[in-house]
Amino acid sequence: MLEQTVTIVSNERDTDQYFRLVVRAPQITPLIQPGQFAHVRILPLKDALLRRPFSIFQVAGDTFSILYKNVGKGTEVLSRMRAGEELSVIAPLGHGFTVPAAGGETPLLVAGGYGMAAMFLLAQRSPQTGIVFVGGRRRVDILCEKDFAAIGWEVRVATEDGSHGEKGLVTQPLLAELKRSAVGRKLFACGPTPMLEAVGKIAEDIAVACELSMDEHMCCGVGTCLTCVIKVKAGDGWEYQRTCTEGPVFDSRSIAWEVAK
Numbered sequence: 001m002l003e004q005t006v007t008i009v010s011n012e013r014d015t016d017q018y019f020r021l022v023v024r025a026p027q028i029t030p031l032i033q034p035g036q037f038a039h040v041r042i043l044p045l046k047d048a049l050l051r052r053p054f055s056i057f058q059v060a061g062d063t064f065s066i067l068y069k070n071v072g073k074g075t076e077v078l079s080r081m082r083a084g085e086e087l088s089v090i091a092p093l094g095h096g097f098t099v100p101a102a103g104g105e106t107p108l109l110v111a112g113g114y115g116m117a118a119m120f121l122l123a124q125r126s127p128q129t130g131i132v133f134v135g136g137r138r139r140v141d142i143l144c145e146k147d148f149a150a151i152g153w154e155v156r157v158a159t160e161d162g163s164h165g166e167k168g169l170v171t172q173p174l175l176a177e178l179k180r181s182a183v184g185r186k187l188f189a190c191g192p193t194p195m196l197e198a199v200g201k202i203a204e205d206i207a208v209a210c211e212l213s214m215d216e217h218m219c220c221g222v223g224t225c226l227t228c229v230i231k232v233k234a235g236d237g238w239e240y241q242r243t244c245t246e247g248p249v250f251d252s253r254s255i256a257w258e259v260a261k
């Protein structure tokens with residue numbers, strides 16, 4: 001993990017409110033594992049010292065990228081930054097996904113909205129290709145279809161308004177696929193918490209291994225402030241763990257959903 005000032009290579013709109021930001025960070029890129037994140041200080045944001053966490057989307061040579069949605073104060077300022085400007089990043093952070101072993105399980109990835117960003121490196125570094133199930137409210141929320149197809153992955157889309165792919169929630173095509181065959185498969189998911197809980201429940205019901213990336217609100221990003229804790233099972237009870245250090249990726253069986261609300 002390094003704290004560095006990095007230079008923006010590009011910052012382009014992807015679809016609607018989503019942007020792809022590429023930064024040059026030669027010392028950070030060799031360290032990045034799938035599912036890890038960068039904690040970004042948006043330097044022109046005068047009144048906000050707080051960093052914003054973003055999954056590391058792609059790594060290419062000495063650059064890495066993030067795929068972000070413009071949702072508020074920080075991401076709005078970020079979306080107006082241009083090539084040549086600087087950001088401060090701490091990266092890579094967190095405990096990421098377990099990359100499948102060669103000849104091991106076939107990965108089934110499940111993503112909602114910008115959750116796709118956390119998935120790409122895992123897909124790229126997995127020795128075997130699999131299926132990525134992607135869901136969103138509307139067509140514009142379906143990201144990276146071409147990126148996954150370009151590395152040989154099958155992409156199955158579900159939108160709530162039916163404007164692209166199957167109409168409904170992403171868990172529908174996932175469940176249908178697992179009912180066809182769950183043997184030798186493992187789930188990996190990132191997206192809104194209700195989606196993660198639903199995927200975790202499917203994994204438990206079908207007895208298939210599953211890792212979930214839990215994106216909680218974060219402050220420090222390095223384990224000291226405890227803003228980001230979730231409840232995980234411990235013995236007969238539960239304990240808090242930090243999503244920024246013990247996570248964001250957890251084995252779905254470890255999460256204490258029943259006491260998490």
Ligand SMILES: Cc1cc2nc3c(=O)[nH]c(=O)nc-3n(C[C@H](O)[C@H](O)[C@H](O)COP(=O)(O)OP(=O)(O)OC[C@H]3O[C@@H](n4cnc5c(N)ncnc54)[C@H](O)[C@@H]3O)c2cc1C
Binds near residue numbers: 052
């Ligand atoms: C580990 C991790 C990885 C993430 N990866 C990505 C990513 O790849 N792409 C991406 O677009 N976003 C990602 N996020 C969410 C991102 O950090 C927030 O959207 C961002 O911090 C919002 O900053 P803002 O100043 O624009 O919004 P604010 O003005 O601070 O808030 C605007 C809205 O965004 C919501 N928000 C703020 N922080 C979060 C958060 N941590 N998670 C969800 N909603 C939040 C607020 O509740 C509010 O509704 C990730 C979050 C975590 C914890």
Ligand code: FES
Binds near residue numbers: 217223225242243
């Ligand atoms: S964000 Fe501070 S401990 Fe996790």
